Amino acid sequence: MTDQTPDRDALPVPDYDHLPTGSLAHRIRSLDASEIGALLAYxxxxxxxxxxxxxxxxxxxxxxxxxxxxxxxxxAVAPELAPDPQGSGPVSPDTQGPVQNPPSQGVPTNPAQPRR
Known part of the structure:
Protein backbone atom coordinates (compact mmCIF):
# COMPACT_ATOMS: atom_id res chain seq x y z
CA MET A 1 0.00 0.00 0.00
CA THR A 2 1.04 3.56 -0.56
CA ASP A 3 1.18 6.34 2.00
CA GLN A 4 -0.99 8.61 -0.13
CA THR A 5 -4.48 7.74 -1.20
CA PRO A 6 -4.82 7.74 -5.00
CA ASP A 7 -7.30 10.02 -6.72
CA ARG A 8 -10.50 8.36 -7.94
CA ASP A 9 -9.67 9.23 -11.56
CA ALA A 10 -6.23 7.60 -11.24
CA LEU A 11 -7.55 4.19 -10.17
CA PRO A 12 -6.73 1.27 -12.49
CA VAL A 13 -10.39 0.19 -12.62
CA PRO A 14 -12.79 2.76 -14.08
CA ASP A 15 -16.01 3.41 -12.17
CA TYR A 16 -14.56 1.42 -9.25
CA ASP A 17 -17.03 2.84 -6.72
CA HIS A 18 -20.03 1.46 -8.57
CA LEU A 19 -18.89 -2.08 -9.31
CA PRO A 20 -20.62 -4.99 -7.57
CA THR A 21 -18.31 -7.13 -5.44
CA GLY A 22 -18.51 -10.09 -7.84
CA SER A 23 -17.54 -7.94 -10.82
CA LEU A 24 -14.68 -6.37 -8.92
CA ALA A 25 -13.25 -9.79 -8.08
CA HIS A 26 -13.05 -10.57 -11.79
CA ARG A 27 -11.86 -7.13 -12.90
CA ILE A 28 -8.82 -7.15 -10.59
CA ARG A 29 -7.47 -10.50 -11.88
CA SER A 30 -5.15 -8.68 -14.32
CA LEU A 31 -3.82 -6.10 -11.84
CA ASP A 32 -0.37 -6.28 -10.29
CA ALA A 33 0.35 -5.84 -6.57
CA SER A 34 0.89 -2.07 -6.76
CA GLU A 35 -2.42 -1.52 -8.59
CA ILE A 36 -4.33 -3.68 -6.12
CA GLY A 37 -2.58 -1.81 -3.30
CA ALA A 38 -3.78 1.49 -4.77
CA LEU A 39 -7.36 0.20 -4.85
CA LEU A 40 -7.03 -1.06 -1.29
CA ALA A 41 -5.68 2.30 -0.07
CA TYR A 42 -8.50 4.12 -1.85
CA ALA A 76 -12.12 -2.01 -20.17
CA VAL A 77 -15.54 -0.59 -19.66
CA ALA A 78 -18.08 -3.37 -19.82
CA PRO A 79 -21.74 -3.27 -18.88
CA GLU A 80 -22.33 -4.66 -15.41
CA LEU A 81 -26.02 -5.28 -16.04
CA ALA A 82 -27.59 -7.16 -18.91
CA PRO A 83 -29.32 -4.87 -21.40
CA ASP A 84 -33.07 -5.06 -21.82
CA PRO A 85 -34.12 -7.54 -24.49
CA GLN A 86 -34.96 -5.89 -27.78
CA GLY A 87 -38.65 -5.54 -28.48
CA SER A 88 -39.76 -6.45 -24.99
CA GLY A 89 -42.84 -4.76 -23.68
CA PRO A 90 -45.85 -5.31 -21.53
CA VAL A 91 -47.87 -8.45 -21.94
CA SER A 92 -50.80 -7.94 -24.26
CA PRO A 93 -54.02 -9.97 -24.40
CA ASP A 94 -52.60 -11.66 -27.50
CA THR A 95 -49.54 -12.97 -25.66
CA GLN A 96 -50.79 -13.73 -22.17
CA GLY A 97 -51.73 -17.20 -21.03
CA PRO A 98 -55.22 -18.49 -20.30
CA VAL A 99 -57.07 -17.26 -17.25
CA GLN A 100 -56.79 -19.70 -14.38
CA ASN A 101 -59.08 -19.81 -11.41
CA PRO A 102 -57.58 -20.73 -8.07
CA PRO A 103 -58.56 -24.17 -6.77
CA SER A 104 -61.68 -24.18 -4.65
CA GLN A 105 -60.45 -25.70 -1.43
CA GLY A 106 -63.11 -27.22 0.78
CA VAL A 107 -66.04 -26.36 -1.45
CA PRO A 108 -68.52 -29.29 -1.58
CA THR A 109 -69.17 -28.75 -5.29
CA ASN A 110 -65.49 -29.30 -6.13
CA PRO A 111 -65.44 -32.53 -8.16
CA ALA A 112 -61.78 -33.11 -7.32
CA GLN A 113 -62.60 -33.69 -3.66
CA PRO A 114 -64.18 -37.00 -2.68
CA ARG A 115 -67.35 -36.78 -0.65
CA ARG A 116 -67.51 -38.57 2.64
Missing part, protein backbone atom coordinates in the same frame (compact mmCIF):
# COMPACT_ATOMS: atom_id res chain seq x y z
CA UNK A 43 -11.13 1.76 -0.39
CA UNK A 44 -9.78 2.07 3.16
CA UNK A 45 -9.76 5.87 2.88
CA UNK A 46 -13.25 6.16 1.44
CA UNK A 47 -15.83 3.40 1.91
CA UNK A 48 -13.84 0.80 3.86
CA UNK A 49 -16.44 -1.82 2.89
CA UNK A 50 -15.48 -5.11 4.50
CA UNK A 51 -16.41 -7.42 1.58
CA UNK A 52 -14.43 -5.22 -0.84
CA UNK A 53 -11.35 -4.98 1.37
CA UNK A 54 -11.45 -8.76 1.85
CA UNK A 55 -11.55 -9.36 -1.92
CA UNK A 56 -8.68 -6.91 -2.47
CA UNK A 57 -6.53 -8.29 0.36
CA UNK A 58 -7.08 -11.87 -0.75
CA UNK A 59 -6.08 -11.07 -4.33
CA UNK A 60 -3.11 -9.00 -3.13
CA UNK A 61 -1.90 -11.97 -1.06
CA UNK A 62 -2.32 -14.27 -4.08
CA UNK A 63 -0.34 -11.95 -6.36
CA UNK A 64 2.41 -11.46 -3.79
CA UNK A 65 2.59 -15.26 -3.44
CA UNK A 66 3.22 -15.61 -7.17
CA UNK A 67 -0.25 -16.04 -8.66
CA UNK A 68 -0.42 -15.50 -12.40
CA UNK A 69 -2.11 -12.35 -13.65
CA UNK A 70 -4.96 -12.70 -16.10
CA UNK A 71 -4.58 -11.36 -19.62
CA UNK A 72 -7.82 -9.35 -19.33
CA UNK A 73 -8.05 -5.59 -19.20
CA UNK A 74 -9.36 -4.21 -15.90
CA UNK A 75 -9.79 -0.78 -17.44
Missing amino acids: EEAHGDRLPITQVLRTRLDEVESGAELSSGDAS
Whole structure:
Protein backbone atom coordinates (compact mmCIF):
# COMPACT_ATOMS: atom_id res chain seq x y z
CA MET A 1 0.00 0.00 0.00
CA THR A 2 1.04 3.56 -0.56
CA ASP A 3 1.18 6.34 2.00
CA GLN A 4 -0.99 8.61 -0.13
CA THR A 5 -4.48 7.74 -1.20
CA PRO A 6 -4.82 7.74 -5.00
CA ASP A 7 -7.30 10.02 -6.72
CA ARG A 8 -10.50 8.36 -7.94
CA ASP A 9 -9.67 9.23 -11.56
CA ALA A 10 -6.23 7.60 -11.24
CA LEU A 11 -7.55 4.19 -10.17
CA PRO A 12 -6.73 1.27 -12.49
CA VAL A 13 -10.39 0.19 -12.62
CA PRO A 14 -12.79 2.76 -14.08
CA ASP A 15 -16.01 3.41 -12.17
CA TYR A 16 -14.56 1.42 -9.25
CA ASP A 17 -17.03 2.84 -6.72
CA HIS A 18 -20.03 1.46 -8.57
CA LEU A 19 -18.89 -2.08 -9.31
CA PRO A 20 -20.62 -4.99 -7.57
CA THR A 21 -18.31 -7.13 -5.44
CA GLY A 22 -18.51 -10.09 -7.84
CA SER A 23 -17.54 -7.94 -10.82
CA LEU A 24 -14.68 -6.37 -8.92
CA ALA A 25 -13.25 -9.79 -8.08
CA HIS A 26 -13.05 -10.57 -11.79
CA ARG A 27 -11.86 -7.13 -12.90
CA ILE A 28 -8.82 -7.15 -10.59
CA ARG A 29 -7.47 -10.50 -11.88
CA SER A 30 -5.15 -8.68 -14.32
CA LEU A 31 -3.82 -6.10 -11.84
CA ASP A 32 -0.37 -6.28 -10.29
CA ALA A 33 0.35 -5.84 -6.57
CA SER A 34 0.89 -2.07 -6.76
CA GLU A 35 -2.42 -1.52 -8.59
CA ILE A 36 -4.33 -3.68 -6.12
CA GLY A 37 -2.58 -1.81 -3.30
CA ALA A 38 -3.78 1.49 -4.77
CA LEU A 39 -7.36 0.20 -4.85
CA LEU A 40 -7.03 -1.06 -1.29
CA ALA A 41 -5.68 2.30 -0.07
CA TYR A 42 -8.50 4.12 -1.85
CA GLU A 43 -11.13 1.76 -0.39
CA GLU A 44 -9.78 2.07 3.16
CA ALA A 45 -9.76 5.87 2.88
CA HIS A 46 -13.25 6.16 1.44
CA GLY A 47 -15.83 3.40 1.91
CA ASP A 48 -13.84 0.80 3.86
CA ARG A 49 -16.44 -1.82 2.89
CA LEU A 50 -15.48 -5.11 4.50
CA PRO A 51 -16.41 -7.42 1.58
CA ILE A 52 -14.43 -5.22 -0.84
CA THR A 53 -11.35 -4.98 1.37
CA GLN A 54 -11.45 -8.76 1.85
CA VAL A 55 -11.55 -9.36 -1.92
CA LEU A 56 -8.68 -6.91 -2.47
CA ARG A 57 -6.53 -8.29 0.36
CA THR A 58 -7.08 -11.87 -0.75
CA ARG A 59 -6.08 -11.07 -4.33
CA LEU A 60 -3.11 -9.00 -3.13
CA ASP A 61 -1.90 -11.97 -1.06
CA GLU A 62 -2.32 -14.27 -4.08
CA VAL A 63 -0.34 -11.95 -6.36
CA GLU A 64 2.41 -11.46 -3.79
CA SER A 65 2.59 -15.26 -3.44
CA GLY A 66 3.22 -15.61 -7.17
CA ALA A 67 -0.25 -16.04 -8.66
CA GLU A 68 -0.42 -15.50 -12.40
CA LEU A 69 -2.11 -12.35 -13.65
CA SER A 70 -4.96 -12.70 -16.10
CA SER A 71 -4.58 -11.36 -19.62
CA GLY A 72 -7.82 -9.35 -19.33
CA ASP A 73 -8.05 -5.59 -19.20
CA ALA A 74 -9.36 -4.21 -15.90
CA SER A 75 -9.79 -0.78 -17.44
CA ALA A 76 -12.12 -2.01 -20.17
CA VAL A 77 -15.54 -0.59 -19.66
CA ALA A 78 -18.08 -3.37 -19.82
CA PRO A 79 -21.74 -3.27 -18.88
CA GLU A 80 -22.33 -4.66 -15.41
CA LEU A 81 -26.02 -5.28 -16.04
CA ALA A 82 -27.59 -7.16 -18.91
CA PRO A 83 -29.32 -4.87 -21.40
CA ASP A 84 -33.07 -5.06 -21.82
CA PRO A 85 -34.12 -7.54 -24.49
CA GLN A 86 -34.96 -5.89 -27.78
CA GLY A 87 -38.65 -5.54 -28.48
CA SER A 88 -39.76 -6.45 -24.99
CA GLY A 89 -42.84 -4.76 -23.68
CA PRO A 90 -45.85 -5.31 -21.53
CA VAL A 91 -47.87 -8.45 -21.94
CA SER A 92 -50.80 -7.94 -24.26
CA PRO A 93 -54.02 -9.97 -24.40
CA ASP A 94 -52.60 -11.66 -27.50
CA THR A 95 -49.54 -12.97 -25.66
CA GLN A 96 -50.79 -13.73 -22.17
CA GLY A 97 -51.73 -17.20 -21.03
CA PRO A 98 -55.22 -18.49 -20.30
CA VAL A 99 -57.07 -17.26 -17.25
CA GLN A 100 -56.79 -19.70 -14.38
CA ASN A 101 -59.08 -19.81 -11.41
CA PRO A 102 -57.58 -20.73 -8.07
CA PRO A 103 -58.56 -24.17 -6.77
CA SER A 104 -61.68 -24.18 -4.65
CA GLN A 105 -60.45 -25.70 -1.43
CA GLY A 106 -63.11 -27.22 0.78
CA VAL A 107 -66.04 -26.36 -1.45
CA PRO A 108 -68.52 -29.29 -1.58
CA THR A 109 -69.17 -28.75 -5.29
CA ASN A 110 -65.49 -29.30 -6.13
CA PRO A 111 -65.44 -32.53 -8.16
CA ALA A 112 -61.78 -33.11 -7.32
CA GLN A 113 -62.60 -33.69 -3.66
CA PRO A 114 -64.18 -37.00 -2.68
CA ARG A 115 -67.35 -36.78 -0.65
CA ARG A 116 -67.51 -38.57 2.64
